[in-house]
Amino acid sequence: MKGARRSGAYAAAPAEGVARVALVSTLLPQLPAADLDAFRFALFGGFAVLVGLVAIGAYPVALVGAALLVPALVVLYVYSVDVYEETPIPVIGLTMIWGAVWGVVIAVAADSLVATPRIGGSRWGEIVLLGVVVPLVGLALMVAGPLILLRDRRYNDVVDGASFGVASAVSFVGAQVIAGSVGLFAAGPTPVGEALPWIARIVAVAIALPVIAAGAVGSAVGAFSLRYRAPIRDRDALGIVGRPAVASALAAVLLVASALAGYLPGTIPGLAVRLAIAAIALIWLRRTLHLGLLEEAFEAGIGDEITCANCGARTPRHTFCGNCGIALHALPKRSSRADEPPSGDAAEPPGAEPPAAEPPAAEPPA
Amino acid sequence: MSGHYRTARAVGDETARLERRRLLTLFFIVIGVVLVAAALIAVFTDSPEPPPDCQPGTECGGPPGQPGASIAPGASGGAIPAPTVQPGTVGIRAGTPWKSTDHGFEFEYSKLWKVDTADGSRVDLVFQGRADAVLTVASVAASEASAEVYANRWADTIRSDAPDLRVDDREKNEILGPMIGFVDGVGRTYAGTWSSPQAATRPIGVSVISATDGRTTVAVVLVVWDPDDDIASTWMQYAVRSTAELVLKTFRWGPT
Numbered sequence: 276m277k278g279a280r281r282s283g284a285y286a287a288a289p290a291e292g293v294a295r296v297a298l299v300s301t302l303l304p305q306l307p308a309a310d311l312d313a314f315r316f317a318l319f320g321g322f323a324v325l326v327g328l329v330a331i332g333a334y335p336v337a338l339v340g341a342a343l344l345v346p347a348l349v350v351l352y353v354y355s356v357d358v359y360e361e362t363p364i365p366v367i368g369l370t371m372i373w374g375a376v377w378g379v380v381i382a383v384a385a386d387s388l389v390a391t392p393r394i395g396g397s398r399w400g401e402i403v404l405l406g407v408v409v410p411l412v413g414l415a416l417m418v419a420g421p422l423i424l425l426r427d428r429r430y431n432d433v434v435d436g437a438s439f440g441v442a443s444a445v446s447f448v449g450a451q452v453i454a455g456s457v458g459l460f461a462a463g464p465t466p467v468g469e470a471l472p473w474i475a476r477i478v479a480v481a482i483a484l485p486v487i488a489a490g491a492v493g494s495a496v497g498a499f500s501l502r503y504r505a506p507i508r509d510r511d512a513l514g515i516v517g518r519p520a521v522a523s524a525l526a527a528v529l530l531v532a533s534a535l536a537g538y539l540p541g542t543i544p545g546l547a548v549r550l551a552i553a554a555i556a557l558i559w560l561r562r563t564l565h566l567g568l569l570e571e572a573f574e575a576g577i578g579d580e581i582t583c584a585n586c587g588a589r590t591p592r593h594t595f596c597g598n599c600g601i602a603l604h605a606l607p608k609r610s611s612r613a614d615e616p617p618s619g620d621a622a623e624p625p626g627a628e629p630p631a632a633e634p635p636a637a638e639p640p641a
Numbered sequence: 642m643s644g645h646y647r648t649a650r651a652v653g654d655e656t657a658r659l660e661r662r663r664l665l666t667l668f669f670i671v672i673g674v675v676l677v678a679a680a681l682i683a684v685f686t687d688s689p690e691p692p693p694d695c696q697p698g699t700e701c702g703g704p705p706g707q708p709g710a711s712i713a714p715g716a717s718g719g720a721i722p723a724p725t726v727q728p729g730t731v732g733i734r735a736g737t738p739w740k741s742t743d744h745g746f747e748f749e750y751s752k753l754w755k756v757d758t759a760d761g762s763r764v765d766l767v768f769q770g771r772a773d774a775v776l777t778v779a780s781v782a783a784s785e786a787s788a789e790v791y792a793n794r795w796a797d798t799i800r801s802d803a804p805d806l807r808v809d810d811r812e813k814n815e816i817l818g819p820m821i822g823f824v825d826g827v828g829r830t831y832a833g834t835w836s837s838p839q840a841a842t843r844p845i846g847v848s849v850i851s852a853t854d855g856r857t858t859v860a861v862v863l864v865v866w867d868p869d870d871d872i873a874s875t876w877m878q879y880a881v882r883s884t885a886e887l888v889l890k891t892f893r894w895g896p897t
Contacts (some may be wrong), residue, residue, distance in 0.1 A: 312661075313664050321668070333680065340675065344672070351664060357658060385837070393758065394864055410838075459842055459843065460683045464683035466834070468807055476805075480840045537836070
């Protein structure tokens with residue numbers, strides 16, 4: 276296991292470290308390496324288009340594009356790797372549609388509750404509402420949909436939980452931005468405004484805000500998943516942040532800090548703080564996924580030889596690819612395979628404890 | 642509750658359902674369709690430019706002003722010389738009065754406005770109609786800031802919340818003959834966007850008029866959210882600004 280044996284290698288993308296701030300392999304963990312590149316190209320290509328729109332002054336269009344960039348990638352990811360297996364409607368409904376609907380509701384409610392801001396004066400009421408209350412309510416709503424899904428035993432691992440949390444969060448954030456910005460369209464396709472602050476705003480909307488929400492919510496739902504769906508001996512795998520209460524509190528801190536950063540004077544300080552929070556959220560989510568994959572590796576038996584979808588080498592059907600070291604569980608599913616005769620360890624009855632296997636070679640971070 | 646892992650489904654030999662080229666094609670088609678739709682919505686919801694108030698060849702009214710005293714938005718004509726104020730100049734009592742205890746000036750505002758906060762030199766009025774707008778009347782000693790400097794200071798204050806704020810040179814928002822209490826001053830309009838911590842972004846229109854009587858420099862600052870929305874066959878900023886004009890017309894500078 277070349278890749279996974281490397282200390283600190285990320286189980287879902289062994290060429291990368293666990294502590295690396297890598298956006299695509301963290302938000303979309305079940306992609307083979309070759310597909311990661313395609314999603315990266317889509318992300319950065321899409322972002323370049325948005326910058327071009329800002330350059331020509333098409334701010335409303337750029338804002339909508341920024342709000343939909345990451346959610347669009349997640350939709351394609353969910354479909355492409357078959358996250359929802361045989362139940363697309365409940366999964367899409369309780370993650371992306373759930374998040375989008377509540378994002379609109381919260382945006383409309385916040386707009387009607389906030390008094391007209393005072394210019395250059397004290398705005399404590401608004402800061403408490405938009406900086407603290409709205410993020411906390413939003414967190415509860417973003418987590419609630421995926422938690423309903425976790426009652427289904429098909430979705431009982433950390434990768435599923437985190438993926439559902441990510442999908443719910445990015446949809447919520449995107450819908451919230453668009454619903455709260457409809458007034459911008461009345462100003463026409465190219466409203467008056469300086470371009471440089473808009474670049475910063477597009478970075479925040481397209482990257483920082485969805486990544487913070489995805490990291491916080493994905494990790495929190497992953498913690499719930501590990502705590503209530505994993506075997507008892509694995510429930511402390513994530514340490515204290517694996518406890519749902521602690522994970523939820525940490526997620527709340529990240530979301531509130533991000534919202535309060537919006538009140539920092541100037542464009543750059545607020546964006547810099549948000550990007551730093553996004554990096555923290557991303558590494559937290561990455562660590563959650565990594566440890567979840569490692570813990571699951573203890574459960575699997577060894578099956579027939581397969582071709583690894585990540586590197587193309589032949590490897591026993593087990594937990595990690597013997598060549599590239601990727602966690603095989605972090606690769607696309609295929610619902611159609613459910614109808615095919617299983618081989619190797621795939622014949623276990625639901626609820627049965629699989630036989631113990633040798634532990635994976637990847638070393639979990641301290 | 643004892644859980645179990647779904648290791649039976651960790652196959653590992655499945656590739657992604659979407660081939661790379663197909664994935665990218667699909668992604669950019671989806672994004673492209675969304676962007677085009679957004680552009681069309683922006684084009685069709687854009688408020689049309691209003692017809693000019695004054696047609697060539699007709700007699701037109703307009704705000705009072707002295708020839709050459711008007712300062713176009715965005716113009717930077719340097720410090721405005723302090724004019725001489727005629728004693729006993731009074732406006733029309735047509736609204737609720739407010740008086741500055743620090744600088745002695747006073748004005749009246751209509752029922753469409755309500756005092757939010759106030760101190761000796763500044764009052765913030767919130768619009769009570771079907772629009773989000775704030776009207777601030779603030780003052781400093783003339784030795785502290787000229788009208789030009791004070792107008793710039795207020796633009797910077799608003800820019801801290803609306804970083805993309807820029808001079809609005811659209812004719813429809815131009816301030817004609819800017820004056821406060823019949824004292825000529827600096828008039829500027831700006832446009833930009835106001836964004837919440839959740840990145841909910843709304844356009845704002847800003848009108849700043851600043852003038853000085855040689856002892857006190859006063860700024861009247863109007864911020865209107867969604868300024869281009871249609872309202873009563875006109876646009877929001879114009880409609881709200883009309884209700885704020887009473888402040889300018891009834892303004893009386895403090896005793897000399």
